[in-house]
Amino acid sequence: MKVIAGLGNPTKKYEGTRHNMGFSAIYQIADRYNIKMNILNHKALIGTGIIAGEKVMLVMPQTFMNLSGESIGEILRYYKLTPEDLIVLYDDIDLDIGKLRIRAKGSAGGHNGIKNIIAHIGTTEFDRVRIGVGHKPEGRDLADYVLSRFSSEELPVVRDSVSKAADAIEVIITTGIDAAMNKFN
Template sequence: MKLIVGLGNPGAKYAGTRHNAGFSVIDELAERHNIKVDTCKHKALIGKGVINGEKVILAMPQTFMNLSGESVRAIMDFYKLTVDDLIVVYDDIDLDVGKIRIREKGSAGGHNGMKNIILHSGSQDFVRVRVGVGKKPEHMDLADHVLSRFSREDLPFMRESCGKACDALEVILSDGAVAAMNRYNG
């Protein structure tokens, strides 16, 4: 069983913001595979299903971004999962809108949600899919940037990157992270 966690902040106020790119990917993946992500458990909205023959738990932590690790740890403990079973999808300001990047492990890279997951999981050796949300404009505070919505010009690229991230997750589940990296990291 694999745990696919999309990072974001709960509530209508944050829907569609750059920081909720992980939630957007989980929403699309769930829709593609008819998985209802509507059960409140372990400080998250979760749904269970099967994608490409692999049992999955799709999760959207409801702890707010900076405490995402609490939810991830609770889910991993309850289902007796290890970091080998964990895939995290999150926003990345160092990637252009429309781009994705897959890694098998790595640091948090300054992302507070990832820092908290690394802290609570005790490892940085888990697969992650980073979704580009674009660099922060010089005149803008980082928090304001990641909590902003996409421009009309960027929205089609964001939808494209959500689709690519879902495609990549499907490849990770069927063929492994390396195959997905070879196909989608450009």
């Protein structure tokens, strides 16, 4: 089973913000594969289903971004899964809006949600799909920026990148992380 976790902040207040790109991608995947996000367990909203013949668990931690590892670590331990079974989707301010960057491992790169996951699972070796949300304008507060919404001009590009992130998940599951990196990076 693959655990596909999208990072974001719960509640309506944060819907559509840059920091919730992981949640947006999970909603896209759930819709595409007819997976109901209807289980509240392990501090997360969860849905289970099948993608390309593989059983998957879609996960949206409800702990708020900076504590995402609490939920993800608990899920991996409970189901006796390893970090190799984990794929994390999240926002990245170092990438232009609409760009994806797929990696099999790496540092947190300053992302507090990823830092917390690494702390809770004890490794940096898990697959990740970073979704570009644009660079923080100079002089703007980082928290204010990542909690802002996209402009109407940015929205079509954002929708396309979320769709591509869902495509990337299927490629990771069917042909592996290297194939996904070659196709989407």
